[in-house]
Amino acid sequence: MTKYKSIKRHLGSCRTLWQSAIPATLTDSEISSRVIDDRNILRRSLNSSKFGLHVLDLIQCGSLQPDRSLYNTLLKRCTQLGKLKEGKLVHFHILNSEFKDDLVIQNSVLFMYARCGSLEDARRLFDEMPCRDMVTWTSMITGYAQNESANDALVLFPEMLREGAKPNEFTLSSLVKCCGFIASYGYGKQIHACCWKFGCHSNVFVGSSLVDMYARCGYLGEARLVFDELGCKNEVSWNALITGHARKGEGEEALAMFVRMQREGYKATEFTYSALLGSCSSMGCLEQGKWLHAHLMKSGKKLVGYVGNTLLHMYAKSGSIWDAEKVFGKLVKVDIVSCNSMLIGYAQHGLGKEAVQHFEEMIRFGIVPNDITFLSVLTACSRARLLEEGKHYFGLMRKYNIEPEVSHYTAIVDLLGRAGLLDQAKSFIERMPIEPSVAIWGALLGACKMHKNTKMGAYAAQRVFELDPSYPGTHTLLANIYASVGRWEDVAKVRKIMKDSGLKKEPACSWVEIENSVHVFVANDLAHPQRDKIHKLWEELNQKIKEIGYVPDTSHVLLFVDQQDKELNLQYHSEKLALAFALLNTPPGSIIRIMKNIRVCGDCHSAIKYVSLVVKREIIVRDTNRFHHIRDGSCSCGDYWLTRLSILLAFRSCTAL
């Protein structure tokens, strides 16, 4: 409550500041009282006011005959402000003036249309123009590039060359951007060659977009090469490279470049911080994120726009939801993204009440919720078993004219199912106006598992199985199931399907951040330097947790092995290795944070709960679904989760495989 009040107050003072900062502009009457063709005054007025509508009025009523330069200024203003309607009006006037065949004016009109998002108008004009120069072509290409129509821009380029127009650095940087957008390394290299041919390769704009293009195509090495050869660099060039590394999950390289950037005298911008913080959130690097936060504050930057939101997201995604709240309170401007990030954070931490409160406050604050907002709040409600609230918000979607998508329906099935209303959940699925998805049946199955309803569970499991022909994990597991009952022909069939469709199973891994470096583990990791210590620790822990009640759950292992081997297999799941490593390398009493790229395994979850009792530590596990805050032997998730494995196990147990 209070945080919103303080923001409102803050915004209030900003507004008055902003108003007083506007230079005095001419009013309509002031303009009329002056000599009408004092065009300098008009132009100044045009540039300093929000939009020179009064100037437009004067043209409309015929009391002003603009010259070429005033038309251009008007068009430029329309372009800058994205005023399509006004721009069209100006175009209309131009068509009735002596400048209708003026190439420069036509180019400005074309670009105005393109920049205002009306590519049809731009293209119509482009096609009708009797003669086109390089700027015409460039404006059209740029227009396509900025409106995400990369292919349209790229096909225009050969036509341009055929007509004998020579591209310049403006044309080429736009084209390079297009190649990056569609991540086409092939086209990218060809355009790169053109940059050399037309002597634009050393231009900063072209160079920066080349760096970005290669990075987007996944060729960081070539991006680096172009970057190093770039004689004239600026912040954007650095950011393109840093963002490239960050996007690819190469946080360490990104950070190294960040350090180098500053050593070489370039100032980090909001873009730089956003990219780095973004990579911290996906990796869950809280310590590095905090360091960047401090760095950001020291640089004197305000938490505006993207940076603020990425910082907030970093804390939420790294498991520090209360720090995220603090950042939220310090944002200069709260928008839908900040609110959604908070809601998603609450949902992932199972904080239903906080999510509901946050939702209500954002509505009061006047922020219009979108589909993500509703999905987040519904998820939060279902996880916290806030049945009535969840139903209420689902109904509220209609009022905001948001058509529920399959994900929203899934959340409701989950909500009803967790509350034990299995029949309601089932009939809800049957009454749904859209086709139920795998996730929907999965949610019902999860609920059946939770409330031990085997009959409906079998039904749901079959639906899941029918609808999920393409998921890589399904095939691997299915092959395992067939193998375990000796149906080798079926195994071969599944393997063939996998091979034909090029499906690959992503290896499961876990990681921890210790003293600014990330340590990654895969199951049965044999290569780690501390391997022996880790295994020894687990031997001890296993003994201790078994004494206080831990029973290894071997049902999750689908291999042809005897009981002892199964236990051995479980023991070295990646999250367990990461935990042992963290226990060995962190000070006593500190919170341990483990990240995992798939959902945490049921046996490991149980083992970690017992370990939290033995070692008296708080352990936070972030998997792809949510945060597990494990302390004193219990977990914030309330032991509810559903893995693909358990779906298939349910399926196997209820069919005669």
Add this chain to the structure above:
DNA sequence: CTAGGGTTAG
């Protein structure tokens, strides 16, 4: 008259 880099769920 024309150009390059960024956040949000499952």
